[in-house]
Amino acid sequence: MAKERIVRTIIETHEEIRIRRMTGPVGCPACGRMMASPEALAQRLGLTVREVFRRIERGEFHCVELPDGGVRVCDGAMPEKPEDVRK
Numbered sequence: 828m829a830k831e832r833i834v835r836t837i838i839e840t841h842e843e844i845r846i847r848r849m850t851g852p853v854g855c856p857a858c859g860r861m862m863a864s865p866e867a868l869a870q871r872l873g874l875t876v877r878e879v880f881r882r883i884e885r886g887e888f889h890c891v892e893l894p895d896g897g898v899r900v901c902d903g904a905m906p907e908k909p910e911d912v913r914k
């Protein structure tokens with residue numbers, strides 16, 4: 828069981844390396860949505876930047892690091908609003 832966990836970590840690292848080579852708009856490797864800066868996402872969701880980083884650490888937001896040291900996040904990990912048009 829412990830070995831499986833190690834393999835999974837290696838795969839995630841590999842994905843991150845691929846993303847780091849990209850420039851410009853970044854698609855989320857986890858859900859494919861466009862990613863934004865933490866500041867932009869905070870503004871869009873009405874959160875503080877600090878709260879955005881807190882949610883990244885909790886795994887509630889997807890996050891990738893850019894070659895320039897910047898970070899891109901997406902809110903794809905957030906549960907969708909359970910709105911059903913037919914109701």
Ligand SMILES: [Zn+2]
Pocket residue numbers: 855856857858859860889901902903904
């Ligand atoms: Zn995502």
